[in-house]
Structure formats: structure tokens, C-alpha cells
Amino acid sequence: GFVVPHAHFRVFSSSGGSGGGACDAHLREFAQLEAQAKALALSPGASSSAAGALAELFAFYGRLLTADAFTWPDFLAAVFTKLAEHFAASAHESVRSAIVDVFRQGRAHLAQVNDPSKTLQLMETMPSLVPSDAAVHAQVLRSLRADDADEQAAAIAAARALLPHSPAMQDAVFQLIVDGDTDTELLRLLPHAATSSASAQTAWNHCGVLYHDLADDRSAIRCLRAMNALTELHAVRLLDDHLQLVQHAVRNDPRPIVRNFAMLSVQALISASSPAMPEAFGSLIESVVDRLCETTAPLKTKCLALRAVERWCREHALDVRTHERVANEASTSQPPPGIELLMELLRPECFSQSAVAWRRALESLEILCLEFPEDLSVYVVGCLVELVEIALTGDINFDGMKRPIFTALSHIAFASSASAAAHVHVLLRALSSLSAADSSSRAALAVTLFRALRGSASQEDGESLDQLERQLMDAEYASHADRYEIAKLAMTHGYFRLAFALTATVATASDNECFGGWLRALCAISDAEASVARDGRVGLDSIYQLSRAAAYVDTASTSRFKLGFQLQVVTLRAEWMKLVLQAQQFAGEAEYGNAKGAAREATLRDRFRSTAAQYRSLRSTLLGADASTLEALDGAARVCELLAVAVDSFLLLQPPPLTWQPTAPVASNALLSSLSATATTATTATTATTATTAAASSFSPSSSSFVQQTCQALEANIVERVMVLQRVDSSRRASVGGHVMLQLLRAMCATPLGLSQHFFRTAVQSPERRIASSVQFLTAAENTAFTSKPRPRSQLGVPFGTDFNSLLKGVVEIDASARGYWREKLLALDVEVRVGQADKTSAASTSTAWALGNGGVVDDHGVIRERIVLDWSQAVSQARGGGDDGGRGGREASAFLAFETPVHVTAATLGTKGSFQLRAVVLAVDRTGDVWQLAATGCTRGFIVY
Structure with missing residues (x-):
């Protein structure tokens, strides 16, 4: 048995x-x-x-x-x-x-x-069932005064759940607390019991008396916490008084833990208050600043004060600044309030007093710069470069400050390259002064210069770029590992000439078969890309180098390091170069022979689109990866689509397909005017390459963003050139089309596709394969009181012949590194719910062919389909790291997007008694119509038909 x-x-x-x-x-x-x-x-x-x-x-x-x-x-x-x-x-x-x-x-x-506490815990789960039960209310009130801590805690939880349902209970609890009771444990109930502004004022005054009379730290914190909650609910009446109290606590309270909690209260008040701030708030910030500048203040207090000032800048000072700048169409010459203070805290003497507080101030400025690059980057970068110049004169000890400053500059340059481009010469001097042991500082400074010089077209910037490459090639490195790291950074930013020189040196010194093969693959890739960017065209030597790179990657693969993603990327890039080589040949023949394209050009167009589909298919296997990987693959696909449309328009002389919708062009782009003149006057083909580089000077420094914005400009230009081409005499239209196609190909070749950071990783982590989400089915009562979960048996089952109603609620988590990417791409969620008996397997469909939603009602096949449009303005951010001590975490906050849809199962679908299950599948839909299944948890819910 x-x-x-x-x-x-x-x-x-x-x-x-x-x-x-x-x-x-x-x-x-x-x-x-x-x-x-x-x-x-x-x-x-x-x-x-x-x-x-x-x-x-x-x-x-x-x-x-x-x-x-x-x-x-x-x-x-x-x-x-x-x-x-x-x-x-x-x-x-x-x-x-x-x-x-x-x-x-x-x-x-x-x-x-x-145990009375068990009874009270049960009451907490069903407050809506006893809103008028006087006996239950009396029992809760008696337990609020109990000497047993567990019973009192259970009574407080039960009262908190019951107060929103019972006005009589609100009055009783309010009177119990304010009538001379000194038990501060009960103060947490006051925000729920005070229903009017007058009662809130009375409750606030009662807490203020207790704060003044009680000396222990815990009681003072409980009083401040209750007063904070009352002020947030009744700000019009209480805000001025509460700001004065918090200011007093920040300045004069002798208890360190209470002062720190007051700092936390300042942060909460800043977030909860409206932009129309009272004058008292200005004096409160001054008190925080005074505490921050005290040399004897504890580190914890300084960090909390920094967070308060940072939040003040973010929530109010910079928001007002942005509105004024938009209204005046020009930014002022002075930094916003609070930013000057944070920059003052970066002085070298502040670093000698407290290195941790100095780093936290730098992190605060960095986070604010990433959120408001147009308003702050010029001032902050100028401040940091000034520190670098002082260090170059030898007046200060720069050792502990180098790495944080250069790292912050590299992050700020990602959001605003123009602010760093104005200080290239100073940064180059700083780079030349680094020793072999400063590997991390060299890497951060190299990234800053890579992003500042990306797309530079002037002769001065070209000389700076040559100087940068010479310095990095000739620099003294502590090991080949440091040289390899710089080569990786160069390849991710599209500087393949520098990457080739560095990887060739490392490959020569490597005696490991696996890693040596990988290094030779990087050498071949860099050589091929550098040759294409230098010549402005694809040659057979580049295709040969990429074929060698694919062979090296295949050789370097082992059972542990499979390198499948890398091999796919190299193979697709080689295919792209082969297609560009054919396009160059066909365009040259069309320009020389004035012949319209035929079947071979149509085949070339289809192969471009097929390559774009392969890039997007590869991207669909890494939906949870970082933004650089997603943007690199998306940019490569977009380039292929752009060239397919160009073959249609300029070789086949057909209008662009209706399904192709170009995005809005970048304002004031030199590339548009250059190509506009070239199509009608047949200027030399090299103009396009120069114009592309000049246009790129105003672009974002990220390699993938650079490619995306270049494509954006060229897409708009293609539409314009097609219209101009229609006005050209038909006898020479094919020749002009071939000439414009050659220009476009040179522009694309002169725009190197930098490799993503994921290319240098040997394995794909499970969370990187799909976007994470969590869903669950809730009944109406569960959704109404979700935290207390009041679920009687009738909500888990339905009588036979009765409809079953529930609500599907879920949340999608977008990682911090890809938040901006998906904000632009992700449009909606498709939800499919299947209903079936629990004993029968009924896997949810994963089909991507979606019909219109059926309003949450089950159809004839037992399936519910619904499309939910995402509202990014309702996204909630939660930091993975950093608490209330002023640590960083704002840049590592993931976005959580909530969604919900009703689920109505008709009685006809539930044709028999027994156990049934709801099974859900959630799919993401982007703005181009592509659909992917999300990695969702909690997708099943059982219920019983009896």
C-alpha cells in the first residue's frame, strides 16, 4: 500500500x-x-x-x-x-x-x-462586520488600557481597523486618548480618530504637551510621529505650528535620536507639502543647514540632513526652477536654492572633517543632476572640475576625492555631455597625472571623456580625441586586466580604434586558450568596426575580420561559458555588413547606370528586414537586461529597418511602406539640411559623413542613444528626400536615388554601433530573460480591505448556478537600469485568464494573436482577454538600497506599475460542482505591436462550486 x-x-x-x-x-x-x-x-x-x-x-x-x-x-x-x-x-x-x-x-x-489577544486579532480581520457592536467596542477600549503588552498591541491593531467603519468608536478612542492619558502607545490611533480639523488641533496640542513633559526618547518619537500624521491629514490648520515644533526639535532637542527623527520628519513634510510653501519652511531648511554645518554633529545627523536638503531641492526648489525656465524660455545664471549649499559641502576642508558626509553630498548632487540635467549639470560639473584644477596645482590632498569625483562626472556626462565637453582639456590633464595604481579613477575619467567627445566634429575636439587615445594607449597600467577594462569601455562607447590597440596588447600576453580566443575575437571585431568607421564604407576586409571573430568566439566557448549571445551578435553584425556591401554595389550601379532596381534590390530589402527581425528576436530573450543591451539591439534592428526603407525609396523608387512610421526628428539637426542640399545639387558624397558627425555633436553621449537619434534624424530625412525625389525628372531619378543611397550608407558606416555591456558577460541570469511581475485574484471583500484580509467562507466558493466574480490585480517591476527604455517602449499589458476544473490541466494560452478585450467576461471557450494600457504617471519607485541615513538609492529605484481587471465567470461556464481554477498569463505589448510573456507569480486561484 x-x-x-x-x-x-x-x-x-x-x-x-x-x-x-x-x-x-x-x-x-x-x-x-x-x-x-x-x-x-x-x-x-x-x-x-x-x-x-x-x-x-x-x-x-x-x-x-x-x-x-x-x-x-x-x-x-x-x-x-x-x-x-x-x-x-x-x-x-x-x-x-x-x-x-x-x-x-x-x-x-x-x-x-x-487569550484575549487572539480574539482581538480575529476582530482585526472583520471590522466591517462589527461597526455598531457596543460590546465589541467596549472590549477593545478595555484592552487599550491593558497592562499586558501583547493584548494592548492587538487592541491597537483591532481599533485601527475598526475606526474607519465606526464614528462612535472614533469618538470613544479620541476621548480616551486626549482626556489626560499619558500612554504614548495609543497616540498612533489619533490620526484615525480625529475626523475634523478642530479635533486634529486638539490631538496635536495633546501630543505637544506630552512631548514637552515626557523625557524618554521613545515617547518623544511617538509624539512626533503622531503629530506628523495629523499634519499630513490637516495641513491647512496644523502645518505652520508643526514646522515650528520640528524646527525647535532640530535645533534645540538635546536627545540625538529625537533630532534624527526630526530630520526624518522634515523629509516627510517636504514630500507631503504643496509647492506653495509657507515662509516657515524656509527657516526650517536653514535650521537643517545649520545642523549640517556643525563640525561636532554626528555622522547620522549629517546624512539625514543631507537627505532633507536633497529632497527639498528635488521636490520644490528644482520644480519651481523648471517651471520658471519653461515660462521664460531661458535658464538663470545662478543655481537653484539648496544646490549652492550642497556644492559648498564639497570643499576640501569638508572632506577632511568627514569623508562620509562629503561623499553623501556628492551623491546627492549626482542624483539631482541625473533627474534635472538641464538645470544642474553645468553648475555641478563646473564645481567638480574646479576641484580637479585645484588638485592639479597640488594645493590639496586629492587621493581620497579622485575616484568619487571622476565617477560622478562619468554619470553626469551620460545625462548631459555638453557640460563635460566644455572642460575636456582639464580632464585630459587630470588623466595624464594618474598613476598606474589609479585604475578605477582612470576608467571613470575615460568614460567621462568618451561621452564628452562622442560625435565631436570640430578640429579642436578631434585633436582632443587623438590626445585621449594616445594617453590611454601609452598609459602605465598596473596589469593587463586594467588595460582590458579600458578596452571594454572603449568598445561600449564605439571607440574601436583605441579598443583594437589595447586588446591586441593584452592578447599578445595571454597564454590561456579560452581567454586568448576571446581576446582575439575582440581584436577582430574592433579591427572590422574601426575600418568601417574610418573608410565610411564596408569592405571585404571587415567582413573577413568578423568571420574570424565568430570563429574565435566559437572556439572560446566552453561548457561553462557558452557565449551564445556573443556569437549571435557577431553573426548578425557580419550579416549586416554583407548586406551593406551589396547595397553599396547596387547604389553605385544605379548612380552610374541610372537604372531602377528590380528583383535583386527587392531581395536585399527583404533580407534587411529579416535581419532586423532577428535582432528583435534576440532582444526578446533578454527583456530583463539593462538599458544599454536593449537599446543596442533595438538600435541595430532600427538601422536595418531604415536601410530596408531606403532601398525601397531610393533604389526601387517606391514610396515607404504604410506600416513604417518615422519618429519626430531632432531639432536643429545639421544632417537634415546637409542631405537636403545634396539630393538636388549632387554634391560630393563625403559631405554626408561630415554632416553626420556634426549633427551627432548635440546628441546624447551613450553609443546606443547616439545611434537611435541618428536614425531618428535620417528617418525624417528619408521622408523629405522621397518628396524631393518625386520632383526630379524621371530620366535621372534612378541616378539621384542611387547617389542619396550611397550618402545614407556612408552616414550609417560612420556611426559605429558600440557593443552593450552584456556582450562582455559570460552568462545570462534568469531575471534578465523576462520582465518580472506578480498577480493575484481577489474577491470584492479582499480588495476592499486588502491588508486585513476579511475572507469568510462564502468568498472562497459559490453555490451551484451562481456567477463567480473576482478582480485580477498585479504589478510589473521594471529594473532601474532599464526604466527609461521601457517608459518609451512599453504601451500596454495583455491579460488572458482561463477557467477550468482543478483536476484537469488547462494551460493558459501564450498566443500573441490578440482579439479585442471582452470586458472581463468569460467567452465560450472559457477564456477572458483584456488589454490594459499602462499609466506611467502612477508608477511607484522603491529603492533597493539606502535607508534613511542619507545613503544613495535614488538611482537604484525600481519602478512598479500596478494594473487590474475584473474577472467575471458565468454560471454556464461552471457547469458542475467541484474545484475550479483561474489561470492567468500576462504579456507586455510595446508601441510597435510586439508581444512578450512576462515572468509572473501567483497566477492561479482556486475556488469551489458547491
Whole structure:
């Protein structure tokens, strides 16, 4: 017979009366028992041994009914409903007797529970059922004054849940607290009990008296916390007084922990207040600044003060500044309020006083620059470069400040390259002064210069670029690993000539077969890309080098490092170069022979589109990767689509397809005017390459963004050139089209596609493959009181012949590194819900052919489909790191997008009694119509038809 493996279940070896709290452990053990019960029920034959094993299994259900489980109606309803279902399905008396014994055991155990806190915890889960029960209210009020800490805590939780449902309870709790009660534990109920501004003022005054009279730290913090909550709810009446109190706490309170909490209160008030700030807020910020500038202030206090000033700048000073700049169409010459203070804190003497506080001030400025690059980058970069110039004169000890300053400059240059481009000569001097041991500072400074000089067209910038490459080639490195890191940075930013020189040196010194093959592959890639960018065209030597690179990557692959992504990227790039080589040949023949394209040009167009589809297919396998990887693959696909449209327009002389919608061009782009003149006057072809470089000077410094914006300008230009081409005489239209096509190809070749950071990683992590999401099905009552979970048994099942209604709620997590990318790309979510019996497998469809939504109502096939348009303005950010101590974390905040849709299952679909399941599949839809399935958790929910 079948024997239950008791060792598999922790519940079997635990004490029935000492179980833990109502948590996920109960659910996991219950799910394991249910899995065993289903396996026994489906075992072949209805033997007595299987019935005996079932009876033994059900005896262990009673051990789930701990004292804490009785405070969880949802869990009890699930257990007892499943037991009732097993009772009805079984024909063996021994099994039925075991199930009845579980009910009896649970009732007997419940009768022995006499802990008042358990009763109060149960009340917390069902506040809407007792809004007018005077006996329950009296019991809660008595327990609020209990001496037992557990009972009082349970009473406070029950009262908090009950107050929104009962005005009488609100009045009783309010009077209980304000009538001379000095127990500060109850103050957390005041924001829920004070329903009017007058009562809120009374409650605030009561907290203020307690704050003045009680000396212990915990009581003062509880008073301030309650007053903060009251002020946020009734800001019009309480804000001025509360700001004065917080200012007093920041300046004069002798207790460090209370001062720190007051700093946290300042941050909360700044976030909750409106832009129309009272004058008292200005004096409060001055008090925070005074505390920040004190040399004897603790580090914790300084960090919290920095966070307060940073939040003040972000929430109010910079917002007002931005509105003024937009209204005046010009920015002022002075930095916004608060920024000057943060820049003052970067003085070298501040670093000698507290290096940690100095770094936190730098991090605050860096985060603000990334959020407001147009308003701040010029001032902050100028301040940092001034520090570098002082260090170059030898007046200060720059060792501890180098790396943070250069790292901050590299991050700011990503958002605004123009601010760093104005200081290239100073940065080059700083780069030449670094020693071999300053590898991290050299890498950060190199990135800053890469981004500042990206797309430079002037002769002076060209000389600076040559000087940068010479310095990095001739620099003294502590090891070949440092030289390899610089080569990787050069390749990700599109500086392949420099990367070739560095990787060739490292490859010569490598004696490892696997890594040596990888280095030679990088050498071949760099050589091919540098040749294309230098000549402005694709030659056979470049294609040959890429074929060698693919062979080297394949050779370097091992069972541990498969390098599949890298091989696909190299193969697709080689295919692109082959197609460009053919396009060059066809365009030259069209210009020379004035012949319109035919079948071979149409085949070339289709192959370009096929390559673009392969790039997008590769991107779909890395939806959870960082933005640089996604943008690089998307930019490569966009280049292929652009060239396919160009073949259509200039070689086949056909209008662009209706499905192709170019994006808006970049304002004031030199490339547009250059190509506009070239199409009609047939100027020399080299003009396009020069114009492309000149146009790129105003672009973002990121390599992938550079390519995207170049394509954006060229897309708009293609539309304009097609219109001009239609006015050219038909006898020479093919020749002019071939000439414009050659110009476009030279422009594309002169725009190197930098490699993504993911190209240099040997493995793909699981979270990088798909976007993460979490969904769950909720009933109406669960959705109304989601935190307290008031779920009686009637909500987990429906009578036969009745519709089942629920709500699908979920959230999508967008990683910080790809938030900006998906904000531009992601449009909506497609949700598909299938309804079926629990015993029958009904996998949710993953088809990407979507019809219109059916309003959350199940169709004839038991499927519910709905499209949900995402609202990015409602996205919630949560930092992965950094707490209230002023640490960074603003740049590492993930975005969470919530969504919901109703689910209505008709009674006709539920044609029989038993257990049913809802199964959901969530797919992301971008603005081009591409669809991907998300990695979702919690996609099933069971319910019972009885």
C-alpha cells in the first residue's frame, strides 16, 4: 500500500499547540498535505490501503489548527472547505470519520483558547462586520488600557481597523486618548480618530504637551510621529505650528535620536507639502543647514540632513526652477536654492572633517543632476572640475576625492555631455597625472571623456580625441586586466580604434586558450568596426575580420561559458555588413547606370528586414537586461529597418511602406539640411559623413542613444528626400536615388554601433530573460480591505448556478537600469485568464494573436482577454538600497506599475460542482505591436462550486 512519507512535512514533527504564527508556513504545509491527498485519491484502484493512508493523512490536518490559525479566517475557510470536499468525494467510512475528527478536534481546541489577544486579532480581520457592536467596542477600549503588552498591541491593531467603519468608536478612542492619558502607545490611533480639523488641533496640542513633559526618547518619537500624521491629514490648520515644533526639535532637542527623527520628519513634510510653501519652511531648511554645518554633529545627523536638503531641492526648489525656465524660455545664471549649499559641502576642508558626509553630498548632487540635467549639470560639473584644477596645482590632498569625483562626472556626462565637453582639456590633464595604481579613477575619467567627445566634429575636439587615445594607449597600467577594462569601455562607447590597440596588447600576453580566443575575437571585431568607421564604407576586409571573430568566439566557448549571445551578435553584425556591401554595389550601379532596381534590390530589402527581425528576436530573450543591451539591439534592428526603407525609396523608387512610421526628428539637426542640399545639387558624397558627425555633436553621449537619434534624424530625412525625389525628372531619378543611397550608407558606416555591456558577460541570469511581475485574484471583500484580509467562507466558493466574480490585480517591476527604455517602449499589458476544473490541466494560452478585450467576461471557450494600457504617471519607485541615513538609492529605484481587471465567470461556464481554477498569463505589448510573456507569480486561484 501507499505510505505517507511523514518526513516530508514539518507539521508532522511539530507540536499541535505550539505552532507558529499564521504565515506562509501554514499555507506551504497545507499545500503539501493537499498534494498528498490528491495523489492518494488518484492512485490506481480504491484499495483499503489507500483509504487507510488517506485516513492517516487527514489526522494530521488537525495539527494545522494552531491558536494563531484561529485568527486567520481565510486559512480556516480554505482548510475546512477542502475537508468538506474530501468528505463528499470519499465513500470510505474510515476516511469520513477521520475528517469528522478533525472538525471535532478543531472545535475542542478553540474552546481552550482563552487569550484575549487572539480574539482581538480575529476582530482585526472583520471590522466591517462589527461597526455598531457596543460590546465589541467596549472590549477593545478595555484592552487599550491593558497592562499586558501583547493584548494592548492587538487592541491597537483591532481599533485601527475598526475606526474607519465606526464614528462612535472614533469618538470613544479620541476621548480616551486626549482626556489626560499619558500612554504614548495609543497616540498612533489619533490620526484615525480625529475626523475634523478642530479635533486634529486638539490631538496635536495633546501630543505637544506630552512631548514637552515626557523625557524618554521613545515617547518623544511617538509624539512626533503622531503629530506628523495629523499634519499630513490637516495641513491647512496644523502645518505652520508643526514646522515650528520640528524646527525647535532640530535645533534645540538635546536627545540625538529625537533630532534624527526630526530630520526624518522634515523629509516627510517636504514630500507631503504643496509647492506653495509657507515662509516657515524656509527657516526650517536653514535650521537643517545649520545642523549640517556643525563640525561636532554626528555622522547620522549629517546624512539625514543631507537627505532633507536633497529632497527639498528635488521636490520644490528644482520644480519651481523648471517651471520658471519653461515660462521664460531661458535658464538663470545662478543655481537653484539648496544646490549652492550642497556644492559648498564639497570643499576640501569638508572632506577632511568627514569623508562620509562629503561623499553623501556628492551623491546627492549626482542624483539631482541625473533627474534635472538641464538645470544642474553645468553648475555641478563646473564645481567638480574646479576641484580637479585645484588638485592639479597640488594645493590639496586629492587621493581620497579622485575616484568619487571622476565617477560622478562619468554619470553626469551620460545625462548631459555638453557640460563635460566644455572642460575636456582639464580632464585630459587630470588623466595624464594618474598613476598606474589609479585604475578605477582612470576608467571613470575615460568614460567621462568618451561621452564628452562622442560625435565631436570640430578640429579642436578631434585633436582632443587623438590626445585621449594616445594617453590611454601609452598609459602605465598596473596589469593587463586594467588595460582590458579600458578596452571594454572603449568598445561600449564605439571607440574601436583605441579598443583594437589595447586588446591586441593584452592578447599578445595571454597564454590561456579560452581567454586568448576571446581576446582575439575582440581584436577582430574592433579591427572590422574601426575600418568601417574610418573608410565610411564596408569592405571585404571587415567582413573577413568578423568571420574570424565568430570563429574565435566559437572556439572560446566552453561548457561553462557558452557565449551564445556573443556569437549571435557577431553573426548578425557580419550579416549586416554583407548586406551593406551589396547595397553599396547596387547604389553605385544605379548612380552610374541610372537604372531602377528590380528583383535583386527587392531581395536585399527583404533580407534587411529579416535581419532586423532577428535582432528583435534576440532582444526578446533578454527583456530583463539593462538599458544599454536593449537599446543596442533595438538600435541595430532600427538601422536595418531604415536601410530596408531606403532601398525601397531610393533604389526601387517606391514610396515607404504604410506600416513604417518615422519618429519626430531632432531639432536643429545639421544632417537634415546637409542631405537636403545634396539630393538636388549632387554634391560630393563625403559631405554626408561630415554632416553626420556634426549633427551627432548635440546628441546624447551613450553609443546606443547616439545611434537611435541618428536614425531618428535620417528617418525624417528619408521622408523629405522621397518628396524631393518625386520632383526630379524621371530620366535621372534612378541616378539621384542611387547617389542619396550611397550618402545614407556612408552616414550609417560612420556611426559605429558600440557593443552593450552584456556582450562582455559570460552568462545570462534568469531575471534578465523576462520582465518580472506578480498577480493575484481577489474577491470584492479582499480588495476592499486588502491588508486585513476579511475572507469568510462564502468568498472562497459559490453555490451551484451562481456567477463567480473576482478582480485580477498585479504589478510589473521594471529594473532601474532599464526604466527609461521601457517608459518609451512599453504601451500596454495583455491579460488572458482561463477557467477550468482543478483536476484537469488547462494551460493558459501564450498566443500573441490578440482579439479585442471582452470586458472581463468569460467567452465560450472559457477564456477572458483584456488589454490594459499602462499609466506611467502612477508608477511607484522603491529603492533597493539606502535607508534613511542619507545613503544613495535614488538611482537604484525600481519602478512598479500596478494594473487590474475584473474577472467575471458565468454560471454556464461552471457547469458542475467541484474545484475550479483561474489561470492567468500576462504579456507586455510595446508601441510597435510586439508581444512578450512576462515572468509572473501567483497566477492561479482556486475556488469551489458547491
